Amino acid sequence: MTLEMRVLRTDEWDVWYDQLELAFGGVPEAPEERELCKSLTDTDRSLGVWDGDACVGSAGAFTFRLSVPGGAIVPAAGVTAVGVSPTHRRRGVLTSLMRRQLDDIRAGGEPLAVLTASDPAIYGRFGYGTAAYALAVEIDTTRVRLSVPPGTDGIRLRLVDPSQALADCERVYAALVATRPGMLARQPGWEGAPLMDPPSRRGNGSSLKCVVAEREDGEVVGYARYRVKGDWDQTGADGKVEVSDLDALDPAASAALWRYLFSIDLTWTVRAPRRPVDDPVLHLVSDIRRARPRTRDSLHVRLVDLAAALEARTYGAPMDVVVAVADAFCPWNEGRWRLVVDAKGVARCTRTEEPADLELSVRELGSAYLGGITLTSLAAAGLVRELRPGALTEASRAFAGDVAPWLPHGF
Numbered sequence: 001m002t003l004e005m006r007v008l009r010t011d012e013w014d015v016w017y018d019q020l021e022l023a024f025g026g027v028p029e030a031p032e033e034r035e036l037c038k039s040l041t042d043t044d045r046s047l048g049v050w051d052g053d054a055c056v057g058s059a060g061a062f063t064f065r066l067s068v069p070g071g072a073i074v075p076a077a078g079v080t081a082v083g084v085s086p087t088h089r090r091r092g093v094l095t096s097l098m099r100r101q102l103d104d105i106r107a108g109g110e111p112l113a114v115l116t117a118s119d120p121a122i123y124g125r126f127g128y129g130t131a132a133y134a135l136a137v138e139i140d141t142t143r144v145r146l147s148v149p150p151g152t153d154g155i156r157l158r159l160v161d162p163s164q165a166l167a168d169c170e171r172v173y174a175a176l177v178a179t180r181p182g183m184l185a186r187q188p189g190w191e192g193a194p195l196m197d198p199p200s201r202r203g204n205g206s207s208l209k210c211v212v213a214e215r216e217d218g219e220v221v222g223y224a225r226y227r228v229k230g231d232w233d234q235t236g237a238d239g240k241v242e243v244s245d246l247d248a249l250d251p252a253a254s255a256a257l258w259r260y261l262f263s264i265d266l267t268w269t270v271r272a273p274r275r276p277v278d279d280p281v282l283h284l285v286s287d288i289r290r291a292r293p294r295t296r297d298s299l300h301v302r303l304v305d306l307a308a309a310l311e312a313r314t315y316g317a318p319m320d321v322v323v324a325v326a327d328a329f330c331p332w333n334e335g336r337w338r339l340v341v342d343a344k345g346v347a348r349c350t351r352t353e354e355p356a357d358l359e360l361s362v363r364e365l366g367s368a369y370l371g372g373i374t375l376t377s378l379a380a381a382g383l384v385r386e387l388r389p390g391a392l393t394e395a396s397r398a399f400a401g402d403v404a405p406w407l408p409h410g411f
Contacts, residue, residue, distance in 0.1 A: 003049055003056070003088075004049070004050045005048070005050075005057075005096060005097070007044060007047060008041075008043045008046035008047065012055070013038055013041060015055050016046070016048050017034070017081075018055075019048075019054075019083065020081050020083045022083075023058075023083030023085055024118070029200075030198030030201070033196055039189060041081075042063065045063070045077075045104070046060040047097055047100060049088075049096070049097065051088065054085075055085075056087065057093040057097055058082065058084075059081060059082045060081035060082075061077040061079055061080065061101060061104075061113075062078035062080060062187070063075075063077070063078075064078040064185075065184065065185040065187070066114060067177050067178055067179075067181050067184075067185070068369070068370065069181050069315070069371045070314020071179070071314070072312055072313060072314070073185050074112060074312045075109070075110045075111065076114050077105045077108075077110045079101065079113055079114065080115070098329075099329075102304060102330055106304050106332070110304060111304055111305040111308035111309040112301060112369075113128070113301075113304050115299075115300050115302075116298065116300065120300070123300055123302075124363055125329070127330060127362045128301065128363065129302070129362075129363040129365070129366030130298075130299075130373070131182070131299050131366055131367050131369055131370045131373060131405060132299035132404070132405035132407055133277050133297060133404075134276075134297075134406070135274075135276060135279055135294070136273045136274070136275070136293070136294050137270075137272050137293050138291070139262070139291045140268065140269060140291075141262045141267070141268055141270055143287060143290050144262075144285050144286055144290045144291060145285075147286065148252075148255040148256070149255055151250075151252035152252045152255045155213050155215070155221075155256035156213070156214045156216070157256060158212050158214060160210050161210065162210040165223065166191060166192075168220035168223070169210070169212070169245075171220070172247050173186065173247055175249060176249070180403050180406050181372070181401060182298075182299050182405035183407070183408060184409075193409065194244065194409065202227060203242075204229060205227040205228060206227045207227065208225055208226075208244070209226050209227060210223060211223065211224050211226075211257065213248060213253040213256050213257055221249040222248030222249060222256070222257050224243060225245040226241055227241075228264060237268075238268060239266045239267035240267055240268075240270075240271060241269070242271050243270065243271065244274075246258070251280065254280055255280075255284060274298075276403075276406035277295055277372075277406075299370070299405065299407040301369050302366050303333065303362055303365055303369065305333075306333040307349040307351075310369075311347050311349050313347070313371075314345040314346065314347075316398055317341070317345075317397045318343055319339065319341045319394045319397075320341075321339055321388075321391050321395045322338050322339075322354050322356050322358075323338075323356065323357065323358045323359075323360065324358070324359040325337060325360065326359075326361040327362040333362055335351060336351065336353065336354065336356050338352040338354060355388075357388040357391035357395075358375075358384060358387060358395060360383065364378050368399045371405060372405040374396045374399070374400055379396075
């Protein structure tokens with residue numbers, strides 16, 4: 001039977017989502033998580049591939065706004081719900097979904113597409129580059145101490161119900177978005193996602209807890225959401241603190257929140273699986289080895305409209321380079337582009353027939369776009385080729401950012 005791809009109808013959502021769960025192993029989500037996904041799904045941006053009455057492939061997109069270097073908030077398609085049924089793999093279903101989706105994103109005027117990857121090897125062939133990493137720490141609080149900055153003792157901490165503190169926490173989060181590339185400006189409906197707390201997520205731990213950090217005037221300047229996993233062995237308590245979110249507006253509030261998490265009774269380990277790779281806690285701990293830092297890929301970026309995307313961000317140094325870009329999957333981006341950045345970091349990107357100074361693929365541009373991956377490091381891996389002496393250093397300095405890009409939550 002011929003496969004048919006079409007935009008999802010509202011009454012097809014459950015069948016479509018059942019297929020997605022099957023593609024990811026067949027373990028159903030908790031009912032409340034499923035309902036949240038349903039409420040956030042934009043059916044007009046969701047595609048299904050059908051074999052008769054059976055849905056055998058899916059892909060969707062959220063309408064996001066992404067922080068980029070310089071603090072601009074740029075429209076971006078948040079690619080999600082990509083899956084193909086085990087019975088229909090190796091038949092071009094994924095490629096056809098990616099083709100249609102990127103064409104639609106371009107037609108909608110979004111210069112960027114972003115995603116998190118269950119398997120990072122899949123999406124490079126469609127032009128997505130790894131642009132941000134996440135840091136995980138597992139800190140032995142019996143052997144690690146914190147050195148806190150001045151003002152930490154002046155921060156007041158208050159344990160609150162997570163839902164009651166949501167508005168204050170969202171204000172803190174919103175204030176941080178423009179300060180770090182890779183963060184998503186929270187769209188309506190998404191504020192409830194961090195509070196999802198079904199028993200299936202707890203792993204024998206407590207319900208979700210929330211502590212807020214306040215200044216003397218009562219202003220909330222930080223918060224942490226966490227759960228406690230109690231455990232006992234022959235030596236006594238062996239509890240663990242699992243941190244889901246920690247955001248703060250200043251160093252004192254950040255340190256106060258970490259100190260609180262370190263001091264929870266009957267716990268000896270603090271785990272935080274999704275932190276920026278330049279998280280200040282790395283400089284507060286007395287023994288970095290006992291924090292067990294490790295990284296993994298997080299946000300993958302695809303330049304859909306190359307010129308618009310490159311002009312949307314600010315750069316750290318002036319440059320004038322001609323870049324030869326390979327992009328077989330989105331050929332409208334392929335060719336030579338002159339990227340000129342003035343003393344204020346403002347860019348102009350135009351097509352040119354001038355000789356190229358650098359040669360790379362759109363995937364490498366996606367990796368470098370948020371400023372966390374240097375063009376120099378990509379060149380060392382053979383992924384960027386310098387054609388004019390000095391051009392690589394010039395461009396790498398301009399693209400590099402002051403803070404590491406970071407995606408605080410998945411989608």
